[in-house]
Amino acid sequence: MIYPLRLWFGVREPVGQAAYAVSGFGLAIFKYVVEAALIWIMVGHVFLPHDFLNPVLSMRTQLLVGSPPWVGWFLFAWSLPFLWIAISMSVRRAADAHLSPWFGLTVILPLVNLVWMVVMCFVPHSKLAEWKPTREAENQTGQAKDAVIALAASLIAGGSMLAISAYGLASYGGSLFIGTPLLMGMLAAFLFNQRQPRGYWPSIGIGLAAVCCGALAMLLFALEGLICIAMALPILAPLGLLGGLLGKMIADTTRRPVRELMCVVLILPGLAWIESRLAPSPEFEVRSAVEIDAPPDVVWRHVIEFPELPPPTEWYFRAGIACPQRARIVGEGVGAVRHCEFTTGAFVEPITVWEPGRRLAFDVVEQPEPMFELTPYRHVHPPHLEGALRSNRGEFRLIELPNGRTRLEGSTWYQIDMLPQSYWTLWSNDLIHRIHLRVLEHVKRHAELDHTPLATE
Structure with a gap:
């Protein structure tokens, strides 16, 4: 058992x-079996092998609706050790075949x-x-100087990629959120250890x-706000750690020239360009429900129009996430227009289905930004705030229950153009669900207060 773990x-x-x-193949089958069992137990959906191999993992996210x-x-946490194993073993397999270990990054x-x-x-x-330890013991000489050079090089590479991908191509893809932090960590550690070996x-x-x-x-150069950075760190930080360890080992065990690493870094903009030309992302659904007396x-x-909601107490709404405030409707029936006002602006929602007491559905033709960013500056407006997260349509369903009660369900269908979607939908699904619950609980309170006199007559 020790050898497989060491491997x-x-x-x-x-x-x-x-x-x-x-x-x-063994670990892939094990991972699939565990995930398929969990999805079946939690939501009753069958997780097929082709869903498991889906490159953007969108089907897996859709299967989790209702969980x-x-x-x-x-x-997400379960997948991190497998990501480490895949990248680490691919880098060492390339070296074992006398290829550049940097080719092992193809696995991402x-x-x-x-x-x-x-x-x-x-x-x-x-x-x-070449995968053999050939370096001498750790030496502290010049460590600070090497660290500064290594960090500067990694920041130049990361900043260039951000400028090309986010600001040049308006693309927030896997090359930016996976490839860039991994290579920043590898580049920094490789340069840090290239002249002489450092500690792990x-x-x-x-x-x-x-x-x-x-x-x-x-944050300091007003390119992003604190909320988005905090959301990204759970995926960026592990990749930086992984990159640091692999960069050290490549420097310690091989004699590959720096130009090979530079070639890999230069490939990232090309990948960003390809991602920016990919087909639009799939549509995701978030469904929430409450039971009302x-x-x-x-x-x-109270569904078609509801009064002012009380000020939010939740920290994430107070920090800047768009928060619903009120809803009003102009007209009646199909063709009427519902205006759902948030702290960041108003959603304009033409009614497409009007079934009193049963179902209200609408499209979304205008929408505000998803958040106000936390920042020390007066104005920060990264490109992803416009169009990366798009609400397409929504629906309320009223299901009659025994004893004069109602199950009220709310659904939002949206698209998100940020990869990996299996990670970013964790945030978007949870926040949309919390927005739903704020509205549904508000409707519940007013409907039950409205019905109380009838119930006591």
Whole structure:
């Protein structure tokens, strides 16, 4: 048992064909079985193998509709060790075949990674394989100078990628949120250890520092706000740590030139361009519900239009996340226009289905920004605030229950153009669900107060 753990979670063991094939396919099957069982238990949906291999993981997110929020976060945390194993073993497998270990990063590319993993199961071990510790013991001489140079290089690479992807292409893809922090950590640790070897913890720390300094620079130069940075750190920080460890090991165990790393860094803008040309993202649904002690006809009156909501007490709404305030409707029936006003502006929603006491559906033709950013500056407006998260339509369903009660369900269908969607929908689904509950609970209170005199007569 010790050898598999050392192979999967260590960095010194070389990875041959058999170890790569058995570990890769075996762990993939194990991961699939656990996730399929969890999804079946929690929501009763069948998680098919082709859903598991979906490169953007959108189907997995859609299958979680109706599950508790912790399920999505558990699957995210559960996936991190497998991400480490895949990248670490692919880097070592490339070195074992006497290829550049940087080629191992191919495993993070959707679709291409599947071809890469199959091919590397057949590429034989090379007698010239380089994954062997050849460096001397740690030396502290010049450590501060090397750290500054390493961090500066990683910040230049990360800043350039941000400028090209987010501001040039208006693309927030996997190349930005996965490839960039990973390479920033690897670049920093590789340069930090290239002249002479450093310790593991300083190398891991500089990989994390590269990502954190990049996040701080975005805040200080008014490129991002605190809310979005805080949302991104749970995925950026682990990749920076991973990059730091791999960068050290590549520097310690191989003699690859820096230009190979530079070639990998230069590939990122090309990947960002490809991602910016991909088809629009799939549509996701968020569904929430409450049960109300009032009949559907009473609930209906408070669905189509409701008075001012009380000021929010939740910290995330007070921090700047768009918060519903009131709703009004102009007209009646299909073609009427509902205006749902938030702290950031108003949603304009033409009615498409009008079934009193049963169903109200609408499209969204105008929408405000999803948040006001927390920032030390007067105005911060990153490109993703316009159009990256788009609400397409919504619906209220009123289901009559026994004893004059009603189940009120609210749904929002939206798209999000940020990758990996399996991560960003964890945030968007949870926040939309909380917005739903604020509205539904408000309707519930007013409908039950409206119905109380009838119930006591």
